Amino acid sequence: MSTTLSTSHSPGGNPVGGDTRRSPLARLQHLLHSQATIGPAVVLLVAVVVFAVLSPRFLTPGNISLILQQVAVIGTLAVGQTIVILTAGIDLSCGAIMVLTSIVMAKVAADTGLPGLPALLLGFLVGTLCGLLNGLLVTRLKLPPFIVTLGTLNVFFALNLWYSESATIRGTDMPSLLLWTGQTINVFGTRVTYGSIMMVVLVAAMAFALKNTAWGRHVYATGDDAEASRLSGIRTARVLLSVYATAGAVYALSAWVLIGRIASASPQAGQLDNLDSITAVVIGGTSLFGGRGAIIGSLIGALIVGVFRNGLALAGVDVLWQTLAVGVLIIVAVSLDQWIRKVKP
Amino acid sequence: MTTPVLQARGLVKRYGRVTALAGSDLELLPGEILAVIGDNGAGKSSLIKALSGAVVPDEGEILLNGEPVSFSSPIDARDAGIETVHQSLAVSPSLDIASNLFLGRERRRKGVLGTVFRMLDRNGMREEARRQLDALGIMTIQNPGQAVETLSGGQRQAVAVARAAAFGSRVVIMDEPTAALGVRESRAVLDLVLQVRDRGLPVILISHNMPHVFEVADRIHIQRLGRRKAVVDPKTVSMSDAVAIMTGAMEPPD
Numbered sequence: 220m221s222t223t224l225s226t227s228h229s230p231g232g233n234p235v236g237g238d239t240r241r242s243p244l245a246r247l248q249h250l251l252h253s254q255a256t257i258g259p260a261v262v263l264l265v266a267v268v269v270f271a272v273l274s275p276r277f278l279t280p281g282n283i284s285l286i287l288q289q290v291a292v293i294g295t296l297a298v299g300q301t302i303v304i305l306t307a308g309i310d311l312s313c314g315a316i317m318v319l320t321s322i323v324m325a326k327v328a329a330d331t332g333l334p335g336l337p338a339l340l341l342g343f344l345v346g347t348l349c350g351l352l353n354g355l356l357v358t359r360l361k362l363p364p365f366i367v368t369l370g371t372l373n374v375f376f377a378l379n380l381w382y383s384e385s386a387t388i389r390g391t392d393m394p395s396l397l398l399w400t401g402q403t404i405n406v407f408g409t410r411v412t413y414g415s416i417m418m419v420v421l422v423a424a425m426a427f428a429l430k431n432t433a434w435g436r437h438v439y440a441t442g443d444d445a446e447a448s449r450l451s452g453i454r455t456a457r458v459l460l461s462v463y464a465t466a467g468a469v470y471a472l473s474a475w476v477l478i479g480r481i482a483s484a485s486p487q488a489g490q491l492d493n494l495d496s497i498t499a500v501v502i503g504g505t506s507l508f509g510g511r512g513a514i515i516g517s518l519i520g521a522l523i524v525g526v527f528r529n530g531l532a533l534a535g536v537d538v539l540w541q542t543l544a545v546g547v548l549i550i551v552a553v554s555l556d557q558w559i560r561k562v563k564p
Numbered sequence: 565m566t567t568p569v570l571q572a573r574g575l576v577k578r579y580g581r582v583t584a585l586a587g588s589d590l591e592l593l594p595g596e597i598l599a600v601i602g603d604n605g606a607g608k609s610s611l612i613k614a615l616s617g618a619v620v621p622d623e624g625e626i627l628l629n630g631e632p633v634s635f636s637s638p639i640d641a642r643d644a645g646i647e648t649v650h651q652s653l654a655v656s657p658s659l660d661i662a663s664n665l666f667l668g669r670e671r672r673r674k675g676v677l678g679t680v681f682r683m684l685d686r687n688g689m690r691e692e693a694r695r696q697l698d699a700l701g702i703m704t705i706q707n708p709g710q711a712v713e714t715l716s717g718g719q720r721q722a723v724a725v726a727r728a729a730a731f732g733s734r735v736v737i738m739d740e741p742t743a744a745l746g747v748r749e750s751r752a753v754l755d756l757v758l759q760v761r762d763r764g765l766p767v768i769l770i771s772h773n774m775p776h777v778f779e780v781a782d783r784i785h786i787q788r789l790g791r792r793k794a795v796v797d798p799k800t801v802s803m804s805d806a807v808a809i810m811t812g813a814m815e816p817p818d
Contacts, residue, residue, distance in 0.1 A: 452668035
């Protein structure tokens, strides 16, 4: 015996037919719904074309290299931020964790003469523990991620000021390994920093994990509907813990990129990077309500912000208008997400 | 008398000063559909949640094939072969059908890709999902790679039922599977319930819909005030009598 469940085509079901009878707008909505990265990718492409026309210097190897360097810190931070946001969380403390770990890496090495590798590993340990603390507060005390990370943002920033004694550690006092991310390599005539390459590798690795591992599926499912996931047998608390801890380790990687970028470790660096990483994630099409989005989108989001700032600067537009443009982008991206979410089956 | 597949004895569950279960019993026999009916607040949901591991009862015991078991999470109950289709469906809308079917028990690729890179056997899972949906005769779902949110209510329910039927080895529990559905879709889901039983899996069916209950149930468990008030045979007891027992207007026949 076979059971036929009514589909949208059969009488009694939804009278709206398949693709052929949808309006073009509804079809666009469906396309964006199934492929959330298309929107940001188109925006990036258009922006690149427009700025290339506006300024002949925009597409020069030197300028592309500069954009990639500017994007690398936010781009890596955004990877950690994305997995947190995919679980319907938010991480305001990511910048503070990054700065704290950069100070730990640099100061331990500078003060005690610890070689580069152990200093780096110590930084990763600190970053992971900071993330784990966020995760424990979210899962054990059941506090909203916004509140938890708003609190730890201040805690980590204070620890950073205390440990660094508010002093910048110069690059010349550090082992060269910590500065390695700022070194460049020639890729097709463009000088690219190892930090930028690490960002791309990190994005690829995280995209693979999210798409192809059970852990990745569970991250999406937990963000989509935590209770349903729990009833399906997913240990949601464990998923959340692993996400926050992994994000912490990713922020430590950002710290390494940051040290290479500014050739020093400054306790005052990256003050607004938490918001910039959220901006990249949101512009990249990941939903703040969880369960929907992709890492690659966040990289594109970070690139869009980088390209806008750089392109507008080259076109001689004042910084305040660049900031305004980014603000408009955020609102457009979130409105688009709201609209996409209202898609009808 | 045959050993019940699933048996509950004297289950008690209190939430603060509210007693949801006041010593409730339940017996599910092999190969039957046992309907559980009861008024709002009679303790149906708490009873089902205790059996499916979603809540831990304060007192009482649960026996599976005569052996005492204790579930501290839905995973324990699942590992014991009890699959539950929750009223909230417990599906993840943004994931595809195959991912939902295998949610929490994903299969990995063979070899290094699976062990080192933890890569999922996406194609294998899709094929298996296809097979399970076909086995239940759910013909209208064309592509197991489709996102669940693109499905109609009845199709989503079918996915949840298919998951339970595919992995349940001892018992399938269904909580209000037709509550949110139209007439045609309810019909199809009831057919699925019958098919699951005909494949040899006993089913506990919780429903408010008396015509549905009387149509498919082999026995009807009537829950009242946190206890089992009676178990009746739908062939000998009328629908109005069952409702009367449920609401306390009538004492059950002996």
